[in-house]
Amino acid sequence: MKKRIKIAPSLLSADYARLGEEIKEIEAFGADMLHIDVMDGHFVSNITIGAPVIKSIRKVSPIPFDVHLMVSDPCAFIDDFLDAGADIITVHFECSDNPAFLYEAIKKIKARGKRVGVSLKPHTPTEAVFQFLDIIDMVLVMTVEPGFGGQGFMSDMLPKIAKIREKNQNIDIQVDGGINNKTAPLAKLSGANILVAGSYIFGAKDRRAAINSLRE
Ligand code: DX5
Ligand code: ZN
Numbered sequence: 001m002k003k004r005i006k007i008a009p010s011l012l013s014a015d016y017a018r019l020g021e022e023i024k025e026i027e028a029f030g031a032d033m034l035h036i037d038v039m040d041g042h043f044v045s046n047i048t049i050g051a052p053v054i055k056s057i058r059k060v061s062p063i064p065f066d067v068h069l070m071v072s073d074p075c076a077f078i079d080d081f082l083d084a085g086a087d088i089i090t091v092h093f094e095c096s097d098n099p100a101f102l103y104e105a106i107k108k109i110k111a112r113g114k115r116v117g118v119s120l121k122p123h124t125p126t127e128a129v130f131q132f133l134d135i136i137d138m139v140l141v142m143t144v145e146p147g148f149g150g151q152g153f154m155s156d157m158l159p160k161i162a163k164i165r166e167k168n169q170n171i172d173i174q175v176d177g178g179i180n181n182k183t184a185p186l187a188k189l190s191g192a193n194i195l196v197a198g199s200y201i202f203g204a205k206d207r208r209a210a211i212n213s214l215r216e
Contacts, residue, residue, distance in 0.1 A: 003172070004193065006172075006193060007201075008033045008174070010036075010198030012048065019056075019060075023057055026207060029211050030211055030215075031063060032064070033065070034063050035066045035176070036086075038071060038081070043071050043094075044070045050077075051084040054067070055083075066087065067081050068090045068140065069081070070092060070147070074091040074105045075105050090174075091106070092121065093119065093120055093129060094121050118132050119139070119142060122145060133164075133167060138171065141174070143176065143177040143178055143183075143187070144177030145177075146177075150198070150199040153180075154178070157175075174192065175187040177196075179214065181200070181213040
């Protein structure tokens, strides 16, 4: 059965001086969830926002919060992000060399009844995520190097999406980085069903049309 396509605008490209209005707008335009990029300046060379900001924006919208943790020590922050209102938390496979650490993070999120994802950076082999497929809700396939918005889509990541979809028909496969109306069809064709887009949506004159163009 084909999975419904969901659109997740990435807050990274929003106007941080007007976060509440930006979120309400994409919600009204039919976004399925809000993708929130958390960076610690260590796992990636950029710093964004933490749990206090998420707690504040939680008050303005009921849209599901999809929190992408680009941090070296996710376990230290999971409870904070869940308390702040995260609905989905994605951790990076590469945050530790020890898979036990990932299992601990997954367990922590699931114990609180929330959805959990594992993300792969572009140079991490697809097979790395296979061990988690039965216990997680989502795989996030990065199609740019994490850290910044507005980069070009790496089309050589498409076979990775296809391999995961072949292994598991039901899991959510999210694709993040360089998604626009040209690259979205390729990602969907390979089996992705949740499309993250930052600069394409928030940079568009007509954001409603941009969201719709990704879904079509
Ligand atoms: C990058 C982030 C992305 C980013 C995507 O590390 O994970 O979510 O916002 O931005 P675009 O859609 O502009 O490539
Ligand atoms: Zn992201």
